[in-house]
Amino acid sequence: MEIQSGKIGDYTELKIIGRLDSNTSLELEKELTGIIEQGETNILINFEELNYISSSGLRVFLVAAKMLDKENKKLNFCCMKDFIKEVFDISGFTAIFAIYKTREEVIK
């Protein structure tokens, strides 16, 4: 997994590339909770190049969502592949997160 961070509009964008599993989730957890602790609340997770996710990866987003919830903010996602979207669906994540098809929709 690699994480590319950047900006789109008012959002901090994290693009996650490759496999997000028990071997890589700690790296993301540190980076994402670090950003939130620094006061960033507009966050977009870009899944365009994410090929794999397991429950170890999903838990990172639950941890982050709970932190953002205190600020009444949701975590935003875009560009999920269908098979990853399905994992989000069965995990009940569709109700907890804001999920967009494209990056552009998020900043609209």
Add this chain to the structure above:
Amino acid sequence: MEIQSGKIGDYTELKIIGRLDSNTSLELEKELTGIIEQGETNILINFEELNYISSSGLRVFLVAAKMLDKENKKLNFCCMKDFIKEVFDISGFTAIFAIYKTREEVIK
């Protein structure tokens, strides 16, 4: 790292054996937050056989402490080797956690 879980008095005891670092901290984070989510608030972390800890391990205890703090509970530790106690000291953990020399002191 291995985690041995058991009971001592009213406490759930987790004995952490070996090395607690970025390769093993996720396992502990899952187990410890799992126990707290199940409603367990009297928790003793036994460091008797812990030989190594890095900041990836320390962060697990911060995460757990923040969860327990909502229930007005502290996380308890015992049996730390001196060089590990020193890492706790410089990390400001001595003020946040309850640290005991022996297991028996905890349940007194």
Add this chain to the structure above:
Amino acid sequence: MKKLSIQNRIENLEKVAEFVELFGEEHGLDSKTSFELNLILDELVTNIINYAYDDEDKHIIEIVLEKSNNTINIQTIDDGEEFNPLKKNEVNVKASLEDRKIGGLGIHIVKQKTDDISYERKEGRNILNLIKKL
């Protein structure tokens, strides 16, 4: 039928991923099915490595994949503590964010992504058989 034996080390999940990929190629599975097989085995084997052993010894975990006409049979065998995932309480994935538990998703995903699960404890080993319809 394809078998893999691995030691209880978290790095070996890479071997599981390669094993599933090869199985998928050999049987012409589509990428979604391969992904889900990898996910199911990843969740099960991660749990065995993380939770099944109380000691620091080496243990062997066995994985079997077999394709029949329109199903895939998945089997995991380990000599860890007795653990029947069917008896585990379901996590509530409909809870509000505040009440939502962080753990418990692994077994939930395995149940959702398979069509039948049976568990057996035999000679000190956990034997889990799962069926996934194609």
Add this chain to the structure above:
Amino acid sequence: MKKLSIQNRIENLEKVAEFVELFGEEHGLDSKTSFELNLILDELVTNIINYAYDDEDKHIIEIVLEKSNNTINIQTIDDGEEFNPLKKNEVNVKASLEDRKIGGLGIHIVKQKTDDISYERKEGRNILNLIKKL
């Protein structure tokens, strides 16, 4: 002087641990010093692997340990993005639990466990020199 070159994979932290242990044995360091050397390098190298690279390529990280009379010189070299840990804001380790930040302990520990740190950016590489008194 002892050198180690590793690829930017988190599993390679094991090699760092072995390297430090060997260095400690060769120079008769006590177990506390060996532990602290391992910790310092673990924090630095983990950060390089996790934060320094934006691509998925392979990169080489170099580590040098050298013992003189009463100091140990530690050097890390990487070709990641420019990063000077001396310029990083200190984490507040005296904050109450509620205000306490979860991150930022790694660099704090490195600063606490060494006696001098200097940073240089040269030819696209980060060169960090640390001195630990014995």
